[in-house]
Amino acid sequence: MWKFILKRLAATILVVVAASILTFGILHLTPGSTPVTILKYAFIGLEEIPTEAEITEITERYMLNEPLYKQYYCWLKQAVQGDLGDSCVYKLPVAELIGLRFPATVLLAGLSVALSLLMAIPLGILCAVKRNTFFDHLGRISALFAVAMPSFWLAYLLIIIFSLGFDFFPVAGFRGISSLVLPCVTLAAGMGAVTMRMMRSSMLEVMSQDYILTARAKGLYETGIISRHALKNAFLPVVTVVGLQFGHMLGGSVIVETVFAWPGIGKLLIDSIFAKDIPMVQGCVLLMATTYALVNLLVDLSYALMDPRIRYGRES
Amino acid sequence: MDAALVANKRNKEVVVRSVKRDKLLGFSSAVVLIIVLVGVLAPLIMPHDPISVSFADKVKPPSFQYPFGTDPLGRCVLSRVIQGTRTSLVAAAVIVSISGVGGVLVGLISGYKGGKADSLIMRSVDVMLAFPSIILAMALIVSMGPGLGSVIVALTLVHWTGYARLVRAEVLTLKESEFVEAARAMGNSSSRIIFKYILPNVIAPVMVMASLDIAHIVLSMASLSFLGLGAQPPEAEWGAMINQGREFIRTAPHVTLFPGLALMVTILAFSLLGDSLRDYFDPRLREGYIE
Amino acid sequence: MVTKQTTSPLLAIRGLITHFQVKETIVKAVDDVSLDIYPQEVLALVGETGCGKSVLALSILRLLPKNSQIEGSIRFNGVEILEASEEELRKLRGKEIGMIPQSQATSLNPLLKVGWQVREVLQLHKTLGKFEAREKVVKLFTRLQLPDPAKKMNYYPHQLSGGMRQRVLVSMGVACQPKLILVDEPTKGLDAVLRKEVVTMLGEEAAENRSSMLLITHDFSVAAVLADRIAVMYAGEIVEMGSAAEILEKPGHPYTQSLLDSLPGRGFKPIRGFSPSLSSLPAGCRFQPRCRDACPDCSALHPKIALTGANHYVRCFLC
Numbered sequence: 001m002w003k004f005i006l007k008r009l010a011a012t013i014l015v016v017v018a019a020s021i022l023t024f025g026i027l028h029l030t031p032g033s034t035p036v037t038i039l040k041y042a043f044i045g046l047e048e049i050p051t052e053a054e055i056t057e058i059t060e061r062y063m064l065n066e067p068l069y070k071q072y073y074c075w076l077k078q079a080v081q082g083d084l085g086d087s088c089v090y091k092l093p094v095a096e097l098i099g100l101r102f103p104a105t106v107l108l109a110g111l112s113v114a115l116s117l118l119m120a121i122p123l124g125i126l127c128a129v130k131r132n133t134f135f136d137h138l139g140r141i142s143a144l145f146a147v148a149m150p151s152f153w154l155a156y157l158l159i160i161i162f163s164l165g166f167d168f169f170p171v172a173g174f175r176g177i178s179s180l181v182l183p184c185v186t187l188a189a190g191m192g193a194v195t196m197r198m199m200r201s202s203m204l205e206v207m208s209q210d211y212i213l214t215a216r217a218k219g220l221y222e223t224g225i226i227s228r229h230a231l232k233n234a235f236l237p238v239v240t241v242v243g244l245q246f247g248h249m250l251g252g253s254v255i256v257e258t259v260f261a262w263p264g265i266g267k268l269l270i271d272s273i274f275a276k277d278i279p280m281v282q283g284c285v286l287l288m289a290t291t292y293a294l295v296n297l298l299v300d301l302s303y304a305l306m307d308p309r310i311r312y313g314r315e316s
Numbered sequence: 317m318d319a320a321l322v323a324n325k326r327n328k329e330v331v332v333r334s335v336k337r338d339k340l341l342g343f344s345s346a347v348v349l350i351i352v353l354v355g356v357l358a359p360l361i362m363p364h365d366p367i368s369v370s371f372a373d374k375v376k377p378p379s380f381q382y383p384f385g386t387d388p389l390g391r392c393v394l395s396r397v398i399q400g401t402r403t404s405l406v407a408a409a410v411i412v413s414i415s416g417v418g419g420v421l422v423g424l425i426s427g428y429k430g431g432k433a434d435s436l437i438m439r440s441v442d443v444m445l446a447f448p449s450i451i452l453a454m455a456l457i458v459s460m461g462p463g464l465g466s467v468i469v470a471l472t473l474v475h476w477t478g479y480a481r482l483v484r485a486e487v488l489t490l491k492e493s494e495f496v497e498a499a500r501a502m503g504n505s506s507s508r509i510i511f512k513y514i515l516p517n518v519i520a521p522v523m524v525m526a527s528l529d530i531a532h533i534v535l536s537m538a539s540l541s542f543l544g545l546g547a548q549p550p551e552a553e554w555g556a557m558i559n560q561g562r563e564f565i566r567t568a569p570h571v572t573l574f575p576g577l578a579l580m581v582t583i584l585a586f587s588l589l590g591d592s593l594r595d596y597f598d599p600r601l602r603e604g605y606i607e
Numbered sequence: 608m609v610t611k612q613t614t615s616p617l618l619a620i621r622g623l624i625t626h627f628q629v630k631e632t633i634v635k636a637v638d639d640v641s642l643d644i645y646p647q648e649v650l651a652l653v654g655e656t657g658c659g660k661s662v663l664a665l666s667i668l669r670l671l672p673k674n675s676q677i678e679g680s681i682r683f684n685g686v687e688i689l690e691a692s693e694e695e696l697r698k699l700r701g702k703e704i705g706m707i708p709q710s711q712a713t714s715l716n717p718l719l720k721v722g723w724q725v726r727e728v729l730q731l732h733k734t735l736g737k738f739e740a741r742e743k744v745v746k747l748f749t750r751l752q753l754p755d756p757a758k759k760m761n762y763y764p765h766q767l768s769g770g771m772r773q774r775v776l777v778s779m780g781v782a783c784q785p786k787l788i789l790v791d792e793p794t795k796g797l798d799a800v801l802r803k804e805v806v807t808m809l810g811e812e813a814a815e816n817r818s819s820m821l822l823i824t825h826d827f828s829v830a831a832v833l834a835d836r837i838a839v840m841y842a843g844e845i846v847e848m849g850s851a852a853e854i855l856e857k858p859g860h861p862y863t864q865s866l867l868d869s870l871p872g873r874g875f876k877p878i879r880g881f882s883p884s885l886s887s888l889p890a891g892c893r894f895q896p897r898c899r900d901a902c903p904d905c906s907a908l909h910p911k912i913a914l915t916g917a918n919h920y921v922r923c924f925l926c
Contacts, residue, residue, distance in 0.1 A: 210713040216670050233717070309765045
């Protein structure tokens, strides 16, 4: 168990370090990465001619005269202390601005995950139990469509149907609980469909195992066989998928927040990209990658808690 | 359970699945073929110029002249959807072939050679796979500047990892198989064994992955273009078209509806093709196969 | 042992046919099988893998996949199993008819503690409370010589050795003192020492609970130790049935003879050819393509099972 946790912890740290290198690289990967090219690519535009003052400022701010590893070391040292620099647009610390926006994304993503699981798991189980019936076919076809539907397009369909047609939910911004409905449904649809398909196939796989036959031979009620013997086993692979889905959800939140003008970190990222606010972009990317790594660490740990084969090693 | 019983059960599933599978495979490959034909023949079948602006005709609803209506700049939506098919397919083909060939090569070498190089490569693949792919792509695009070219480079850099990991796993099992052992005993060189004996056996799973990957790539590309990071105006691209129509969803929903539909059909077709190819290639599901 | 033939049988199977419909072909896993098991009797069903013996056991519990068809009659203790409702069957399973499944490695639920898995069946059928059931499980584990029984209850299957898992499965099958125990390949995947222990343990359990036993095995040496009577199955049919002593000493059917000759202690001669597929059986006698004594009649006519001695039945023209 401890070996497993340490291994996963080490992997997570590796990913976070890689994320920091990538984030650092956003600025320094620009072709040439001389002060002038960085200025042109990242801040003022390719056609502009940078002034002497701008060049001096950028060189000083990013220590471009120093060797690359030194720049990275200084940047990392500050980042670890929570100092991600100042936003070029707002002239305020990046960490502070992100702190203001992050809760909105956590709320949106958290509710969407909850909604998708609430839909996907019972439906997946039901489809597996009622395999090859009309209900199963309907569920599988809807899931197929939900997976293939681009979230931004689904968002507009929902807007057309609900907000404009019936005027139920607000179309944009944050105006209380009802503002959450359409973004959450949009985000949850794709993830829910993937989880549902996984739940169904996992359940079918488990129901054909020898230990289910053993349970049947004991004379258990069918409901007991499903709830006590099959479900727990069927959940295991689904847990991993939910963790991976969370990554798609972070990506999806960028789109959904843009469509619904939701004041989260995804919208902030996109706005910063277009405003060429590089420190802000770095902060958002670093936060998203770190969050994803931590969520997957949590998922792996809960997997270990659910599976005694990992919790207690093999006794020899 | 008795072997006979297991065999029977499997046999039944094989038969039922093979019938369903053949139908699905036929259907999805037919749809994919149509999509590809639309992309290839785009210049011939477009009723109007997809780029030229005509303010007199802006946001017209579908009509005989413009079957899908016109967009906010008076361009024929049908022509732009057709041109968008070409854009998406060409970009997806470039991304899949480069990342596929690169990933397969890395996987072959990593799996066959093993050792330090292998663990280094696979560790970096693991790290890359541990990123939300679209965020990774966005970070890369930021440093290259928005545009379709950046999207292609970014998605290529993101997607090779999947092939590398898949091929490596296949190679690890194939490496121990008898026919490879025999080839080695006969004194074949490593490169000959890799390309003559191992490569043909990893083609099938790679094809399956590529088909599923095209669906992914088309979606990622449209998402990035929708956000304004990909195709730039006046290029016709489905995601960008949906973005251009967003202010008009109340008055002119057709501007967003049709490119979205094209996007969905394409994604659906390629993922169905991938799924049915997987069933087709899976030896355990092949007809008549009994342990 | 009681003189069984005077009492009425506990389990009476008549003309049992279990088929699987696989698209257009029909797989005849069990074909016209009739047999009796008397109270406290051990009947061994011997045959090669794939001859339909496990399907026979699952037919008795009606635990077959949906594409199966059953015909004939299975009377257990006066109840017709093929006409019983799902609820009646559920009450028989585990309580009146216990099953000890094959493959100890996969037959226990990996996520549940083994004590819980045994306790479950007691709480269900014996309406014991949690505490009493736990006591009972400790007693069962002790009787089955599972070391440190109270502690082992809280173990998960992967923490136990193969032999211990086999004991857990046995304790599960006999927990409710069933009238009939179905044992499917109890020695599969166990080494020689463990095999002997498990066989002894099964015999003791059947005697302790005064249960009858249907012992399914491919191994004559296991049957020889435990069985009162032996039925030999080939390609879905019973080809020979009689008292254990008689079958082992004076086997009538060429297949039984070949099987016995293939044992390490009795010549170690393999049987030529392979068992036929249950979906395309040979014409005439099903064993005839592999039989060393086959005559022209054997491939033309299908022999009926016939009495050749005292309670000794053989399905062969030559006997």
